Amino acid sequence: MxxxxxxxxxxxxxxxxxxxxxxxxxxxxxxxxxxxxxxxxxxxxxxxxxxxxxxxxxxxxxxxxxxxxxxVAKNAQESLESQMNKAEIQDVQEVRSLLDSKIAAKAAMNRNEEDLKNIKKYLDLRTQYAEENLSTECYQADINFHLAIAEACGNKLLKEIYKVATKHILNSFEIRHHNNTDSFKISQKIHTDLYQSIENGNAEKAYIIAQKIVDQIY
The missing domain is CATH 1.10.10.10 (Winged helix-like DNA-binding domain superfamily/Winged helix DNA-binding domain)
Structure with a gap:
């Protein structure tokens, strides 16, 4: 090396x-x-x-x-990624719960046509891979769908924090779903609703739907 x-x-x-x-x-x-x-x-x-x-x-x-x-300090603060590496998955999920709704609402207000194409692309891939029961690809498409929304929110710091959290969310998918995509098929409609609320610029609706997704209220 x-x-x-x-x-x-x-x-x-x-x-x-x-x-x-x-x-x-x-x-x-x-x-x-x-x-x-x-x-x-x-x-x-x-x-x-x-x-x-x-x-x-x-x-x-x-x-x-x-x-x-x-x-402001003598020693380097422990990085966010390092802290998340040590965190329990419940703590990471709580961070996601705090972030998702805000990010979705801001995306509805700030998205452009390129953002919408990107979000829709991963929404469609999520559908395709769920139907084909390609678990790894489906889980990654779901992560990319939410990252595309974070990209559209217009706040770089929120996006970077969310990007760190998604690495751990992906790990939780692999543990919880055991290479199965059934729950992703069930939740596809609400993810489509989230996309449509962002497309329509409805921040309030996007906020509510994003929270339901995190809370698994389908």
């Missing part, structure tokens, strides 16, 4: 973490402006911006547009 070389941005990020750990930059303190950081670390603007982005994602820095970049 080839050893991956660190980028300049990764090296700067590590040096910033070291500085934060050594209290060169304390929690609540504002980092020097970009031009100063470029001089301190001897790199270009793009490397500084990427390093700050890396540490923002890790929860160490907080970028406030027009104000500056602030230190």
């Amino acid at each position: 080839q050893i991956q070389r660190k980028t300049l941005a990764q090296e700067v990020a590590e040096r910033l973490i070291e500085g934060i750990s050594n209290d060169e930059y304390t929690i609540g303190e504002k980092l020097p402006i970009e031009s100063e950081l470029m001089k301190i670390y001897g790199v270009g603007r793009s490397s500084i911006r990427e390093a700050i982005k890396i540490l923002s994602i890790k929860g160490i820095l907080n970028v406030q547009q027009g104000v500056g970049t602030f230190v």
Whole structure:
């Protein structure tokens, strides 16, 4: 396996973490402006911006547009995906319950024609694979249907959180349904209703239907 070389941005990020750990930059303190950081670390603007982005994602820095970049933690927060890997499936399902309705409602308000084509494509594949009892393909089509709705909602953060959750939802399908697609055939109509409510721009109806799907009220 080839050893991956660190980028300049990764090296700067590590040096910033070291500085934060050594209290060169304390929690609540504002980092020097970009031009100063470029001089301190001897790199270009793009490397500084990427390093700050890396540490923002890790929860160490907080970028406030027009104000500056602030230190908010000494240690990288455990990633969402790592936390979900350790979570019970009931906890993941609860996260989905909180997200699905909101995402569906926002998708009804923000979707475009390309979004609708994508959602419909996976809805049709879900039907096809369920009828053919192709379980793996059916489960993935269901996941892709809901991901397409998340893509249409217009909120990138919601979409990314949902994307992490779906990996665990797919695992739960495999455990609960034992390579069977009967319940997917039964729930196809309500999934079609969800698509139609999004197509019609009916956010309230999309919200209610999405919640019924999560609660398995068919």
